Amino acid sequence: MAEVVLEIPARPAYLSLARQVVAAAAAIEPTFHDDRIDDLRIAVSEATTNAIEAHADLSSDERIVIRCNLGDDRIEVEVVDVAGGFDQLVAAGDAAPDAESPDRLDYERGLGIPLMRVLADEAEIRSGEEGTAVRLVVYTPAGRRSP
Amino acid sequence: MPAVLFDAQVTTRDGWVIVAFVGELDLATAPAARTAIVRGLGADAANLVLDLSGLDFLDSLGLGVVVSALKRVRARGGELVVVATEARIRAPFEVTGLDRLVTVHPSVDAALAVGAADG
Numbered sequence: 001m002a003e004v005v006l007e008i009p010a011r012p013a014y015l016s017l018a019r020q021v022v023a024a025a026a027a028i029e030p031t032f033h034d035d036r037i038d039d040l041r042i043a044v045s046e047a048t049t050n051a052i053e054a055h056a057d058l059s060s061d062e063r064i065v066i067r068c069n070l071g072d073d074r075i076e077v078e079v080v081d082v083a084g085g086f087d088q089l090v091a092a093g094d095a096a097p098d099a100e101s102p103d104r105l106d107y108e109r110g111l112g113i114p115l116m117r118v119l120a121d122e123a124e125i126r127s128g129e130e131g132t133a134v135r136l137v138v139y140t141p142a143g144r145r146s147p
Numbered sequence: 148m149p150a151v152l153f154d155a156q157v158t159t160r161d162g163w164v165i166v167a168f169v170g171e172l173d174l175a176t177a178p179a180a181r182t183a184i185v186r187g188l189g190a191d192a193a194n195l196v197l198d199l200s201g202l203d204f205l206d207s208l209g210l211g212v213v214v215s216a217l218k219r220v221r222a223r224g225g226e227l228v229v230v231a232t233e234a235r236i237r238a239p240f241e242v243t244g245l246d247r248l249v250t251v252h253p254s255v256d257a258a259l260a261v262g263a264a265d266g
Binding site for chain 2: 012013015016019035038039041042045046049052053109111112114115118119
């Protein structure tokens with residue numbers, strides 16, 4: 001596995017850079033279709049947004065580490081922050097009511113984790129006392145056929 | 148200075164306010180997008196087209212901007228229609244079911260034709 005590691009300040013202005021680096025890393029493996037790279041770009045943006053906001057809540061200026069592992073059949077991206085656990089984020093996975101619900105308009109947020117879960121082939125959120133690690137996996141078409 | 152990642156343009160046509168975004172709509176640029184919508188609608192406009200066809204990227208923060216715009220126009224008895232051409236911009240609406248709350252059209256002309264028929 002080839003590894004690419006990016007460390008960014010926990011600030012919104014660096015989100016775009018995180019997406020660019022991950023998308024560029026995924027493009028090194030030519031078997032990824034563009035639409036899967038788009039899926040990964042959004043999933044990484046969601047995970048990194050949550051990490052940046054967790055830091056903002058704590059006024060912490062620690063950095064966020066984004067680690068891409070390029071395998072033969074997959075790309076794995078881990079977004080790690082040290083902003084303390086965030087139970088509310090894990091709970092937010094099913095926070096937004098159904099689209100038909102009258103309450104839906106009260107939820108401008110809470111769509112990030114569902115989006116991440118749908119767009120990545122695997123999404124795992126581990127939250128501990130030190131911080132949160134989100135692991136995202138997107139398989140190549142070949143990798144997907146033989147799990 | 149970083150490159151310009153986001154811009155918003157406001158025009159009006161046939162009684163609709165059209166807010167067109169260019170660039171990337173995320174945590175960093177969502178505040179500017181909200182400001183453009185609020186200013187574009189002004190004190191009393193109620194019918195809004197959000198033209199996302201110039202966006203390269205949109206995530207859940209962008210969806211939040213759309214939901215807040217929807218609330219704003221509905222509170223005024225108005226309509227919101229969204230224009231998006233690229234699959235990468237349309238997909239988040241489809242995946243989250245938001246496309247059942249707001250209709251996504253392939254062009255401003257198509258959006259205005261439907262919006263006018265509904266209104």
